[in-house]
Amino acid sequence: MGYNPYNAFLCDTTEAQYHTQAQALISLGLDKLGYNYFNLHEKDCGWQGTARNSTGGFTWNTAALPSGVPALSNFVHGLGLKFGLYSVGGFFSCDFVGGTAHWLGSLNHEAADAVTFANWGADYLKYDNCYAVNQTDFVDFNPPIDIKTHYTTMRDALxxxxxxxLFSACEWGVQDPARWPGTDVANSWRISNDIGPPASWDNLFRIINQVVPITQFAGPGGWNDLDMLEVGNTGLTTAEQQTHFAFWAAIKSPLFVSTDLTKISADALAILKNTRIIGVNQDSLGKSISFKRRYTNDHDVWSGPLSDGSTVVVALNLQSTSRQVTLSLADVGFASATATDLITGASLGQLTNSYTTTLAGHGTIILKLTNATPSPKPTFTFYPAAVSTNTLSGGATTRVVNSSVTVVGFIGNGPGTLTFNSVDGGSSGGTKLVSFDYINADVTFTNTACSNCRNAFVSVNGGTGVQVQMPISGQSWDILLSGYLVSLSGFKPGKTNTVEISNPSAFTPDFFRMGVAN
Structure with a gap:
């Protein structure tokens, strides 16, 4: 937890502003809540020098920091805060300047730079990924080299x-750092491209989808980093800022404030100072919430355990308008529980089966559940996708992933369809809980119509297709996401049902199997 001025000031941060923001962190009482790291800005802003000194050592930009980095470090430490620096595992820093004016990077200078940073009193190093391949390519989201070695080299030097x-790897999720595993390399690792600026709900949703398959890799000593906070900045409503903070906290992302603290609104400050939600982020068990269910175009449900045996639940309103949202306790495995609203602190008493509340557009429920009674776990009859009894048409085809997994891909994009035949609707038919195991590695680092997700349209017995929005399962086409749940109506009694998957305008995920609840 801490502060980084980049989202607020971009490249305009002055030495005086560093002093002002650090003092504001103290005067607002944020340091007492755990916001203890105060970091230099990053990217093209250039706190770094453009040339090394006569002994090859790292230098700073004397125009931006006339008193020098050691003096700023002493000032920050004098306030009782920890001091953070920024460098790059590339030839140059993340700047667009070009020519000979590039700010310094640390590639091939790791050992010397680590000692310099230590001598300057650094407690934290954020390590970026620009110009990592050569001296001309600013950003490469698909580099032809093993980026991990840049980070292990600096890890060892530190x-x-x-x-x-503390070592923060910032390679934007390229080459899936959570699966290195990240805990072997750094104390945190960025999972995605930048959150901004400018801030937007689309940026948040892109990042939320990208973290779906990797929550299990976070734990004490190493964390998925969803990027700095935009709380307090323009571009997000107050409700969206609350969702942003609550989700980042519950996913156990580092919480770095990045707004002008001298102008922060009372609402934004209250969000950042919510000790109940900070407590979730800093919980000693260190378990991230994980994805439980998406009601497409309606709401998401995530949950995870806390050290006292309770469960934290986050439900996100995916619509941009204020409306009632109902949280089904069964989605997090419970029939009943005692609930506390962690935004307001209000006790909600004993909940049975569900909880309904009004949420603002893109707003959030974040609840702490105790004294929970488990709900019965559904059982499923599974139907493999790549079997001869199913119907593949319009270019849909099978693909062998490994000795135990064969999927059907090239579904959608117009004519491609996969139809499961002879599906059992049970003795009464009607609405069924359906589970899908799929592969989707359609990773994007920019905002699209479905950022880090793909849509499928699922039709039962020729009925209207139901849109099902499926997040990525990983960054390669051999990683399954299992147990994606959706309720589908239109089943008939008996084993004569068909379930068709299609998409008229884009490809769906590749499907391994479908399960229908018994």
Whole structure:
């Protein structure tokens, strides 16, 4: 937890503003809540120098920091805060300047730079990924080299620097750092492209989809980093800022404030100072919430355990308008529980089966559940996708993933369809809970109509197709996401049902199997 001025000031941060923001962090009482790291800005802003000194050492930009980095470090430490620096595992920093004016990077200078940073009193190093391949390509989201080695080299250099420096890997989720695993390399790892600026709901949703398949890799000592907070900045409503903060906290992302603290609104400050939600983020168990269910174009449900045996639940309103949202306790495995609203602190008493409340557009429920009674777990009859009894048409085809997994891909994009035949609707038919196991590695680093997700349209017995929005399962086409749930109506009694998957305008995920609840 801490502060980084980048989202607020971009490249306009002055030495005086560093002092002002650090002092504001103290005067607002944020340091007492855990916001203890105060970091230099990053990217093209250039706190760094453009040339090394006579001994090859790292330098700073004397125009931006006339008193120097050591003096700023001493100032920050004098306030009782920890001091963070920024560098790059590439030839140059993340700037657009070009020519000979590039700000310094640390590639091939890791050992010397780590010692320099330690001597300057650094407690934290954010390590970016620009110009990592060569001296001309600013950003490469599909680099032809193993980026991990840039980070392990700096990790080892920091370990030998003589100072305990928290290491934050910022390679934008390229090459899936959570699965390195990230805990072997850094204390946190960015999972996505930048959150902004400018801030937007689309940016948040892109990042939320990208973290779906990797929540299990977070834990004490190593965390999925969803990027700095936009709370307090323009572009998000108050409700969206609350959702942003609550979700980042519950996913156990580092919480770095990045707004002008001298102008922060009372509403934004209250969001950042919510000790109940901060407590979820800092819970000693260190378990992230995980994805439970998406009601497409309606709401998401996520949950995870806390150290006291309770469960935190986050439900996101996916619509942009204020409306009632109903949380089904069965989606998080419970029939009843005692609930506390972690935004307001209000006790909601004993909940049975569900909880309905009014949420603003893109607003959030974040509840702490105790004394929970488990709900019965559904059982499923499974139907593999790649079997001869199903119907593949319009270009849909099978693909062998490994010895135990064969999927059907090239579904959608117009004519491609997969139809499961002879599906059992049970003795009464009607509405059934259906589970899908699929692969979707359609990763994007920019906002699209379905950022880090794909849509499928699922039709039972020729009925109207139901849109099902499916997040990525990983960054490669051999990683399954299992147990994606959707309720589908139109089943008939007996084993004569058909379930068709299509998409008229884009490809769906590749499907491994479907399960129908018994």
């Amino acid at each position: 370990a030998k620097s003589g100072r305990n420096i």
